[in-house]
Amino acid sequence: MANMGLGIIGCGNISTSYLRLAPLFNGLEVRAVADMNMQTAQARAAEFNVKAQSVDDLLANPDVDVVINLTIPDAHFAVTKRILEAGKHAYSEKPLVLTLEEGETLRALAASKGLAVGCAPDTFLGGAHQQARAILDEGKIGEITAGCAAVLNHGMEHWHPNPDFFFLPGAGPMLDLGPYYVANLINLLGPVKRVAALTSSAQSARTISNGPRNGETVPVKTPTNIHALLHFHNGATVNLSTSWDVWHHKRNHFELYGSEGTLYVPDPNFFGGEVEIGHKDGSLETLAPWDHPFGVPNQDHPKHGPLANYRTAGLADMVQALMAGRDARCSLDRTLHGVEVMTACLASGESGEFVTLTTTCTRPEALGITEARALLR
Numbered sequence: 001m002a003n004m005g006l007g008i009i010g011c012g013n014i015s016t017s018y019l020r021l022a023p024l025f026n027g028l029e030v031r032a033v034a035d036m037n038m039q040t041a042q043a044r045a046a047e048f049n050v051k052a053q054s055v056d057d058l059l060a061n062p063d064v065d066v067v068i069n070l071t072i073p074d075a076h077f078a079v080t081k082r083i084l085e086a087g088k089h090a091y092s093e094k095p096l097v098l099t100l101e102e103g104e105t106l107r108a109l110a111a112s113k114g115l116a117v118g119c120a121p122d123t124f125l126g127g128a129h130q131q132a133r134a135i136l137d138e139g140k141i142g143e144i145t146a147g148c149a150a151v152l153n154h155g156m157e158h159w160h161p162n163p164d165f166f167f168l169p170g171a172g173p174m175l176d177l178g179p180y181y182v183a184n185l186i187n188l189l190g191p192v193k194r195v196a197a198l199t200s201s202a203q204s205a206r207t208i209s210n211g212p213r214n215g216e217t218v219p220v221k222t223p224t225n226i227h228a229l230l231h232f233h234n235g236a237t238v239n240l241s242t243s244w245d246v247w248h249h250k251r252n253h254f255e256l257y258g259s260e261g262t263l264y265v266p267d268p269n270f271f272g273g274e275v276e277i278g279h280k281d282g283s284l285e286t287l288a289p290w291d292h293p294f295g296v297p298n299q300d301h302p303k304h305g306p307l308a309n310y311r312t313a314g315l316a317d318m319v320q321a322l323m324a325g326r327d328a329r330c331s332l333d334r335t336l337h338g339v340e341v342m343t344a345c346l347a348s349g350e351s352g353e354f355v356t357l358t359t360t361c362t363r364p365e366a367l368g369i370t371e372a373r374a375l376l377r
Contacts, residue, residue: 122314126271127295
């Protein structure tokens with residue numbers, strides 16, 4: 001397969017994952033990186049033996065076909081818009097945009113130019129989540145009637161040296177961590193019909209407790225505690241809780257309740273993990289790991305131990321989709337629907353009313369073992 005040339009805009013920490021993992025996949029070749037700070041771009045380019053360019057020069061580079069947008073979320077819309085205006089396909093880190101209106105603008109622009117837009121997260125393509133998808137598709141736990149998903153902790157001011165953005169509009173736990181959960185819910189259950197939510201914040205300011213700004217406070221200007229109810233088009237109702245106001249809890253990350261049993265799904269922030277089925281007789285079955293390439297541990301995490309990390313799988317799938325003329329799994333329509341789900345939850349928290357969504361999408365095609373292997377070199 002011929003390679004598509006990749007460019008990266010934004011050379012922060014997340015860029016190392018794309019630069020390290022892109023060579024695992026068919027059809028991908030990073031050819032240039034750019035950053036507002038040229039020294040940052042040059043340092044990253046030297047580390048991975050690629051070309052450093054200015055943003056303008058990268059967008060004009062004829063060897064770059066797809067540009068990966070790794071800037072801060074507040075800049076995602078403007079940068080992706082520039083990528084499309086330059087005639088390049090775009091792939092963005094999450095969230096794609098911060099408002100539905102921005103997303104609709106990108107969709108119209110991409111359509112007018114015949115270009116593709118994709119977006120992370122792609123963790124739902126991981127071995128554990130695709131194993132869960134196969135269980136649902138095979139009807140092993142019957143019809144899904146309800147479920148719950150939860151990402152609960154106490155934020156990042158205790159470890160991140162500059163956590164200011166996380167507590168401003170456009171971030172918070174819903175838009176920062178919610179994309180992993182919403183993307184997997186769409187993968188497993190399909191589109192959402194309407195949402196309702198209660199939102200709050202336990203603190204008006206957070207105190208940084210690490211690094212050179214230790215002791216400095218940052219304002220909290222977005223809800224840090226969101227408990228939402230999602231009503232899916234297939235009839236299922238799921239409680240989604242995202243909070244940075246929780247010190248300890250014993251809730252599972254992800255559970256789906258079916259007419260024939262319960263499915264326990266691991267944390268969708270990661271590609272791997274254990275999948276379990278709770279049977280009608282009360283027994284709990286821990287499934288043997290699927291022989292899926294995106295479930296195989298390939299890195300050691302200082303906190304979580306051996307992990308499967310195949311970030312860039314969604315980009316590789318988009319590139320192959322472009323070549324084959326098929327739908328990409330991390331498509332603009334699914335990403336934009338996810339953005340509306342999350343922003344509608346925040347809007348419901350303000351209004352106290354249900355919000356009926358205006359977007360919809362299809363479930364992505366399952367990524368089975370054979371299909372996943374075809375993405376790899």
